[in-house]
Amino acid sequence: MSAIACRPHVTAALAASRSFRYLILGSLALLLGAATANANEEQEGHRTSCARLTRLRFEGNTTVTAATEVTSGTLTTPAGQVLTNLPDFCRVQGLSRPTRDSNIYFEVWLPTRIWNRKFLSSGEGGYAGTPNYTRLGLDGGLDELLRRGYATASTDTGHMASDMWWAIGHPQRAIDYLYRSKHLVTVAAKGLIRAFYGRPPSRSYFNACSNGGRQGLPEGQG
Numbered sequence: 001m002s003a004i005a006c007r008p009h010v011t012a013a014l015a016a017s018r019s020f021r022y023l024i025l026g027s028l029a030l031l032l033g034a035a036t037a038n039a040n041e042e043q044e045g046h047r048t049s050c051a052r053l054t055r056l057r058f059e060g061n062t063t064v065t066a067a068t069e070v071t072s073g074t075l076t077t078p079a080g081q082v083l084t085n086l087p088d089f090c091r092v093q094g095l096s097r098p099t100r101d102s103n104i105y106f107e108v109w110l111p112t113r114i115w116n117r118k119f120l121s122s123g124e125g126g127y128a129g130t131p132n133y134t135r136l137g138l139d140g141g142l143d144e145l146l147r148r149g150y151a152t153a154s155t156d157t158g159h160m161a162s163d164m165w166w167a168i169g170h171p172q173r174a175i176d177y178l179y180r181s182k183h184l185v186t187v188a189a190k191g192l193i194r195a196f197y198g199r200p201p202s203r204s205y206f207n208a209c210s211n212g213g214r215q216g217l218p219e220g221q222g
Contacts, residue, residue, distance in 0.1 A: 047198035050090035050110075058191050060098035060184040067092045069112065075143075077133045083143045088112045092192055096184040099172040106155035106185040107131050109146050110196050116149035119193055119201035121186055124154060128177065129161025151201065153189040157181040179218040186219075 048056075053067040070091050075083045089111045096104040122132045122141055131154035134141040145152040158176030159166035167174045186204075194200050206219060 044199040048195040050092075050112075050196065053090070053092055053192055053195060056191060056195060058096075058184070058188040060096045060104075060180070060187070062094060062096040062184055062188045064092055064094045064188075064192075079130065079133075081133060083134055086143060086146060087114050089146055090196060094188060096181065096188070098176070098180060098184065101170055101172040102158055102176050102180075104155060104158040104176055104181045104184060105131070106153060106181075106188065107142065108151070108153040108185075108189045108192050109142050110151050110193065111146055111149060114149045115151060115197065117197075117199075117202045118150055119189060119204045120145050120148075120150040120152050121182075121189065121204075121206045122152055122154045123182075123206065124157055127159075127161070128155070128157040129159055129163070129166075130156050151189070151193050151197075153185055155181050155185045182219055 050067050050069050054064045056064055068091050069088070070086065071088045073084065073086050075086060075091070077083065089109050092108040092110065094106050094108070096102065096106065098104075122145060124130075124132050132141040133154070134143045140148075142152050142154055158173050158181050167177070190200065190204065
């Protein structure tokens with residue numbers, strides 16, 4: 001009986017101990033976050049113009065094929081979608097070719113006036129095959145994330161949506177789709193952000209659903 005009677009007290013003591021521990025961990029997280037933000041502030045340096053971003057090269061034989069300023073408020077995607085109400089931004093288009101059979105297309109959108117100093121990468125649903133240009137909701141596409149002030153990026157993951165047989169006989173393309181494309185595009189996006197703004201992002205995030213959720217798992221494991 002005495003042991004049973006003690007359990008509520010032990011439970012209460014453990015709960016108090018855990019609450020204290022969580023409080024300490026939370027405080028440390030806030031301090032580390034503040035230290036990171038301060039470090040980022042101190043790293044501000046030379047800024048590269050939008051047009052000159054084409055000179056940059058990144059991991060995985062990644063090149064920038066085009067970098068143009070979009071100031072019209074509209075953009076027509078390769079599929080003919082007309083995106084409107086866009087803030088001014090630098091549209092970066094690039095390719096990663098980590099293997100002979102790889103051809104990973106990606107875009108990085110860098111707001112020129114309203115950057116919130118954060119990077120939010122957009123995932124791609126299903127079998128991808130095209131960057132996530134637009135999608136409503138919290139896991140919005142490039143257009144919605146740009147409107148919220150984020151520097152953002154998306155990719156076709158190494159194949160075109162119109163090619164139904166992209167993975168048959170192409171194991172390297174399957175690897176690109178599974179995890180390699182997101183890694184290479186993220187590395188390139190962070191490098192472009194650092195060059196364009198003269199500082200790294202204060203925070204980096206990834207947000208998506210469906211296949212995008214799967215993409216986040218290997219990234220977190222890596």
